[in-house]
Amino acid sequence: MHIAMKGINKSFGGVQVLNDAEFEITDGEVHALMGENGAGKSTLMKILTGVYTRDSGTVIVDGREVRYKSPQEAEKDGIVFIYQELNSLEDLTVEANVFLGKEIRNSFGVCDKKAMAEKTREILNKLGVNIEPSEVMSDLSVGQQQMIEIAKALMVDAKVIIMDEPTAALTQGETVILFDVIKSLREKGVSIVYISHRMEEIFQLCDRITILRDGNYIGTEKITDIDINEVVKMMIGREIGERYPKRNTPIGEEILKVEALTKKGKFENISFSVRKGEVLGISGLMGSGRTEIMQAIFGNLPFESGKIEIEGKPAIISSPEHAIRYGIGFITEDRKEEGLMLEESIEKNVSLTNLDKISRKNVVIEKKKEDELVERAIKDLNIKCFGPSHECNKLSGGNQQKVVFAKWIYSNPKILLLDEPTRGVDVGAKKEIYTIMNELASKGLAIVMASSDLPEILGMSDRIMVVREGLIQGILEQKEADQEKIMILATGGVI
Numbered sequence: 001m002h003i004a005m006k007g008i009n010k011s012f013g014g015v016q017v018l019n020d021a022e023f024e025i026t027d028g029e030v031h032a033l034m035g036e037n038g039a040g041k042s043t044l045m046k047i048l049t050g051v052y053t054r055d056s057g058t059v060i061v062d063g064r065e066v067r068y069k070s071p072q073e074a075e076k077d078g079i080v081f082i083y084q085e086l087n088s089l090e091d092l093t094v095e096a097n098v099f100l101g102k103e104i105r106n107s108f109g110v111c112d113k114k115a116m117a118e119k120t121r122e123i124l125n126k127l128g129v130n131i132e133p134s135e136v137m138s139d140l141s142v143g144q145q146q147m148i149e150i151a152k153a154l155m156v157d158a159k160v161i162i163m164d165e166p167t168a169a170l171t172q173g174e175t176v177i178l179f180d181v182i183k184s185l186r187e188k189g190v191s192i193v194y195i196s197h198r199m200e201e202i203f204q205l206c207d208r209i210t211i212l213r214d215g216n217y218i219g220t221e222k223i224t225d226i227d228i229n230e231v232v233k234m235m236i237g238r239e240i241g242e243r244y245p246k247r248n249t250p251i252g253e254e255i256l257k258v259e260a261l262t263k264k265g266k267f268e269n270i271s272f273s274v275r276k277g278e279v280l281g282i283s284g285l286m287g288s289g290r291t292e293i294m295q296a297i298f299g300n301l302p303f304e305s306g307k308i309e310i311e312g313k314p315a316i317i318s319s320p321e322h323a324i325r326y327g328i329g330f331i332t333e334d335r336k337e338e339g340l341m342l343e344e345s346i347e348k349n350v351s352l353t354n355l356d357k358i359s360r361k362n363v364v365i366e367k368k369k370e371d372e373l374v375e376r377a378i379k380d381l382n383i384k385c386f387g388p389s390h391e392c393n394k395l396s397g398g399n400q401q402k403v404v405f406a407k408w409i410y411s412n413p414k415i416l417l418l419d420e421p422t423r424g425v426d427v428g429a430k431k432e433i434y435t436i437m438n439e440l441a442s443k444g445l446a447i448v449m450a451s452s453d454l455p456e457i458l459g460m461s462d463r464i465m466v467v468r469e470g471l472i473q474g475i476l477e478q479k480e481a482d483q484e485k486i487m488i489l490a491t492g493g494v495i
């Protein structure tokens with residue numbers, strides 16, 4: 001299928017977010033769409049698929065001008081969108097979600113559950129995911145839910161699949177499977193629009209790349225004619241230098257110690273410690289227990305045995321409130337469920353976790369202090385918005401993640417737990433987040449960071465703890481660690 005978008009303009013509430021944007025894709029091509037957070041990538045693709053209407057411009061699909069009124073209409077032409085923000089019905093089962101609106105019916109018009117379960121299982125097997133079709137969506141991890149979104153797209157006989165940050169919630173192993181799926185789709189002539197902030201993936205997978213900046217079209221290049229530095233420069237208009245800024249912080253005394261933490265079926269005998277000024281990375285495949293270990297330390301997941309010590313004293317943490325009182329901050333992987341109140345403003349989200357800073361006795365908010373704090377957050381993290389009152393669900397994906405970060409970093413935690421802290425965040429903003437992590441570490445904060453982005457884990461951690469099926473497989477010093485060693489440990493090998 002050939003698609004050409006030209007002269008696309010779009011504003012929201014008087015603010016122009018796309019300005020004469022263009023995009024073109026041909027048969028069997030994997031085409032990267034890149035740009036900073038808020039550059040307009042998702043909006044451009046939502047215009048293509050009829051989620052939004054364009055203010056002006058043309059969209060030509062196989063020689064015919066189209067103006068889809070809904071994603072269902074685009075889907076009929078074979079254009080399928082896998083959204084950045086997960087889009088499933090949480091209370092329904094996997095198979096119900098996969099077949100939503102496309103149920104298989106028998107000759108009496110009744111849903112053929114058996115046939116649907118079979119077909120679902122077949123697609124999930126192809127994706128290498130071990131999930132029962134009868135499981136309820138809300139019981140799945142974010143990564144598993146993402147795989148279901150991909151399965152939904154494979155159900156339709158798609159000619160063009162738009163993947164908006166598909167690997168943001170996936171681990172290395174799943175990413176490899178997804179790439180194989182993409183390559184076999186390409187061989188069949190299916191075209192993929194691939195939106196991602198992970199440079200390595202773009203260069204590994206894509207044929208061409210189109211770059212947007214502030215809603216403007218910057219250019220389209222063959223991937224073989226360009227390198228990472230040039231892409232970064234086209235995206236943000238300047239060079240950023242070292243992607244992982246160095247940290248020269250002396251590492252101090254132990255502040256968090258976890259001993260033999262166990263919750264059967266999730267993790268067992270987890271023992272490690274983190275010192276002041278140190279960044280401990282946690283690496284592991286999906287379902288390895290990374291998130292659960294952090295949830296347990298934060299009091300969100302009761303554990304059966306083991307203990308937690310903070311500053312050398314036993315800590316009793318059975319709820320997030322306790323954890324916060326002990327000085328623990330937690331940036332969760334799931335910004336939709338736990339991280340953000342999406343209907344609320346940036347201001348509301350940031351001030352709620354910082355009440356002690358901006359109010360008297362946590363009751364009366366001092367407006368001036370609140371404004372100062374929120375404006376500082378917007379500036380420090382370069383959050384792209386109309387102002388503090390910008391509703392979070394109207395921010396681009398990466399900017400929502402920055403708000404999650406802003407909620408915690410000003411509350412002076414002693415220990416910061418980060419679960420996929422830069423998911424969906426662009427290169428420039430990633431570096432801003434890393435710089436903030438380094439500043440916090442240099443003030444003596446201890447940071448525990450789980451991430452499936454291996455270059456990030458290697459670039460930012462002092463030590464790397466690799467977990468597999470709820471067990472620690474090894475803890476590597478930064479100097480001795482590399483991608484291969486981590487993957488060997490994560491998949492059950494020994495080094």
Ligand SMILES: Nc1ncnc2c1ncn2[C@@H]1O[C@H](COP(=O)(O)OP(=O)(O)OP(=O)(O)O)[C@@H](O)[C@H]1O
Binds near residue numbers: 395399426
């Ligand atoms: N429904 C909406 N209402 C108001 N503004 C919106 C809406 N959707 C997007 N925007 C704004 O349009 C701009 C472009 O957003 P878009 O989601 O397209 O960015 P993006 O390039 O996909 O970024 P990211 O990499 O963070 O996902 C942003 O400034 C965003 O705040």
Ligand SMILES: [Mg+2]
Binds near residue numbers: 041042164396397398
């Ligand atoms: Mg987006």
